[in-house]
Each structure stands twice: as structure tokens, then as C-alpha cells.
Amino acid sequence: NAGVTQTPKFQVLKTGQSMTLQCAQDMNHNSMYWYRQDPGMGLRLIYYSASEGTTDKGEVPNGYNVSRLNKREFSLRLESAAPSQTSVYFCASSDGTGSIYEQYFGPGTRLTVT
Amino acid sequence: AQKITQTQPGMFVQEKEAVTLDCTYDTSDQSYGLFWYKQPSSGEMIFLIYQGSYDEQNATEGRYSLNFQKARKSANLVISASQLGDSAMYFCAMPGSNYKLTFGKGTLLTVNP
Numbered sequence: 001n002a003g004v005t006q007t008p009k010f011q012v013l014k015t016g017q018s019m020t021l022q023c024a025q026d027m028n029h030n031s032m033y034w035y036r037q038d039p040g041m042g043l044r045l046i047y048y049s050a051s052e053g054t055t056d057k058g059e060v061p062n063g064y065n066v067s068r069l070n071k072r073e074f075s076l077r078l079e080s081a082a083p084s085q086t087s088v089y090f091c092a093s094s095d096g097t098g099s100i101y102e103q104y105f106g107p108g109t110r111l112t113v114t
Numbered sequence: 115a116q117k118i119t120q121t122q123p124g125m126f127v128q129e130k131e132a133v134t135l136d137c138t139y140d141t142s143d144q145s146y147g148l149f150w151y152k153q154p155s156s157g158e159m160i161f162l163i164y165q166g167s168y169d170e171q172n173a174t175e176g177r178y179s180l181n182f183q184k185a186r187k188s189a190n191l192v193i194s195a196s197q198l199g200d201s202a203m204y205f206c207a208m209p210g211s212n213y214k215l216t217f218g219k220g221t222l223l224t225v226n227p
């Protein structure tokens with residue numbers, strides 16, 4: 001049981017390049033989330049998927065797209081990377097049931113855009 | 115919309131002493147909850163403790179307890195008997211619709227030997 005996995009762990013891009021961050025969970029969770037973490041800003045929600053087949057914007061969606069490929073996988077795409085997208089990206093999942101709907105986080109992807 | 119405020123960018127505590135990390139919140143929901151997460155220097159997010167607004171007693175998990183004061187809209191994390199391994203960033207977070215989390219900016223705790 002790996003929990004939430006993310007690839008890659010580190011990435012350096014040049015301005016204008018594109019890339020996809022991959023996320024997968026093996027806990028059969030319905031909901032998945034992408035956050036970015038910047039110094040002094042905490043974590044901010046980029047996009048989320050409440051269930052397979054649905055996606056919605058979070059607080060900071062500009063410059064990103066997402067795909068909920070199936071129940072397990074939720075990818076984040078940067079079409080044309082900008083230096084402002086230098087950040088640590090976390091994927092999380094939750095089953096949204098019970099009295100505590102804890103989110104389980106992946107290890108993060110550290111992205112640098114030069 | 116929900117808002118989480120953590121006013122202490124950094125805190126220092128001596129090993130074996132207790133420390134309180136502050137968190138205030140703003141929400142229009144009648145039923146809500148608060149999470150605390152720990153982020154060590156290795157970067158992973160570790161769930162520490164949760165309390166719902168209708169829970170009658172303050173939540174405790176080992177050395178962690180949540181001092182929940184609804185009238186003040188505060189949900190402070192108390193760590194008793196601090197250990198060197200407690201040095202980390204600590205985030206307060208509130209779930210909203212579809213369980214999306216709104217995070218505070220965090221408090222960096224340093225435990226001194």
C-alpha cells in the first residue's frame with residue numbers, strides 16, 4: 001500500500017516548456033487535489049476532483065490544467081511554464097467519508113522554472 | 115469563504131517544555147473542523163490531529179492536543195514535552211466543500227536542546 005505517489009520528485013524547466021506532474025493513489029479514494037506550496041504562503045489549492053470524471057478550479061488555477069484519468073490517477077499539466085510556477089507541488093486524496101475526512105498527501109514535486 | 119490565520123511565523127521552545135501554536139479561523143459554516151499538519155524539513159505533510167466543531171472535548175493524540183475555543187474562533191495546537199524531532203513547520207487547515215483544505219501560512223517551530 002503505497003498511499004499517494006507523485007512523479008517526478010524534482011524537475012527543472014525552461015520558461016515556455018510544458019510538463020505533466022503525475023499523481024496516483026491506491027486507497028480507492030474518490031477525491032483528489034493539487035496544491036502548490038510557496039515560501040510564506042502555506043499550501044494553496046490549484047485544482048481538485050471530487051469524483052472520477054469531475055474537476056474544478058481551486059484558489060490558483062491559472063496556468064494549469066488537470067485530468068482525472070481514472071479513480072486512481074490525477075495529473076497536473078503546465079502548458080507553458082513560467083518562473084512564477086516555481087514551487088513545490090503536492091497531490092492529495094481523501095475518501096470524504098466518516099467523521100474525519102483526512103487528506104493524505106504525496107511526497108511532493110519540487111519544480112524550478114528558469 | 116474560509117480563512118485561517120497563523121500569526122506566529124516562528125517559535126522557539128526548549129526541549130521537554132510545552133509550546134502552543136496559534137490558529138484562528140473564520141467561517142460561516144455551522145459545522146466545521148480543524149486539522150493540524152506537520153511538515154518536517156524532509157517535506158512530507160503529516161496529519162497530527164483533527165477536531166470537529168461539535169466535539170465536546172478537546173482532541174488529544176499523544177503529546178498533541180487541540181485547544182479549541184469556538185467563541186474566540188481559535189484552535190491552538192499544544193505540544194507537550196517537546197522533542198528535537200518536533201522541529202518542523204506546522205500548518206492549521208480547515209476543510210470546506212468537497213473537503214478542500216484552506217491552509218494557514220504556517221509556523222516554523224524550532225526545539226532547542
